[in-house]
Amino acid sequence: MDIATITDTANLPQPSLQPIQQATYKANATDFIVNELLPLDFTGEGEHLWLHIEKSGMNTAYLAKLLSEWADIPLRDVGYSGLKDRHALTTQWFSLRIPKKQLPPTEFAPVDIGENETVTILAQHWHNKKLNRGTHRANQFVITLRDIQFASASDENGENDALPEQPLSAKEAVEQHLTRIGKNGVPNYFGPQRFGRQGNNVREALSLFARPPREPRPQPKKSKRKRAPREQNTMELSAARSLIFNEILAARVRNGSWNTGLAGEVFNLDGSGSIFTSETLDDTLHARIDSGDIHPTAVLWGTGNDKVTGSAADSESTVVQHSPLLMQLATGLEQHDIKAQRRALRLPIEALSWEWSDDQTLVLNFTLTTGSFATSVLASLVQQLIS
Structure with missing residues (x-):
């Protein structure tokens, strides 16, 4: 294939x-509306200006660049929680670190944007913290x-x-x-945007894996901070893991176990990142699965995938071993020392x-x-x- x-x-x-x-x-x-849900009590003080912005026709990273230019601050001082679709009407929060709260003399109103691009500031608050990636709880969609x-x-x-x-x-x-x-x-598949046009992000991942991994830079002697080397090529690595996950989930959908569980399953507690393992499935676990309290998971491929056992482990390894493409991706992820994680197979739909x-x-x-x-x-x- x-x-x-x-x-x-x-x-x-x-x-x-x-x-x-x-x-x-x-x-x-307006046929695809996304509203970021980020409940937060603002302090009203601090040097981070939080802006609630409605946009259409532009992606999040580009808007962050416009905000950094307006405020005359480094791009790294602009924070946002998640990436929102360009071809949609979206609302989300941004934070700008404004030293001494010295705001620009003019309102944020970019003029060098396209005819179909719009930006509106809905609200603003001062806060004592930067907005970090992955902070928001959920997104509301009107489609x-x-x-x-x-x-x-x-x-x-x-x-x-x-x-x-x-x-x-x-x-x-x-x-x-x-x-x-x-x-x-519904099955918790990764969406098509994860893979790029015609799967180009996966092709880039294969090209990346064909090259020898970079050696980590030596830590300066004077530095007392121990930082893990920051992995580049995030988009390619993410695409590789997502494709393997989707194929494992597809196999579980075909055999009907995606929302029932298998022996040796790793379960995810609904609404959290907590996981636990179970070698067998008893009536209590079945009841919790049926109620939506817990969900079966599959691996986001990497090293240290040792939590899953039994039939659940066999199902994951079988899918990968029977596909030369998935084997290439799995081997490349391991060689880049990407750590295995778990993702729920089932996606609950709220409200x-x-x-x-x-x-x-x-x-x-x-x-x-x-x-x-x-x-x-x-x-x-x-x-x-x-x-």
């Missing part, structure tokens, strides 16, 4: 047939699906000559599906609601924890997404 195909997340299996055959999303910026074509009942039987369902019953099928995933969650604007337009509203992808929710609902 070529890289473009294996990184096309539309090819990943789903637990059940999606009730929408085709839909358009991101027809315009509009347009030009919906419903899957017909014949799709499940592989027949093409049957008449399609009437719109009302098709809409009911969509709503039943939404109710089910709102209760049970899922929906509204039909008309018979072919559906507006979804839901919240996902940091690090998960709205496209995973859409993929569980729509067979073919067009943007």
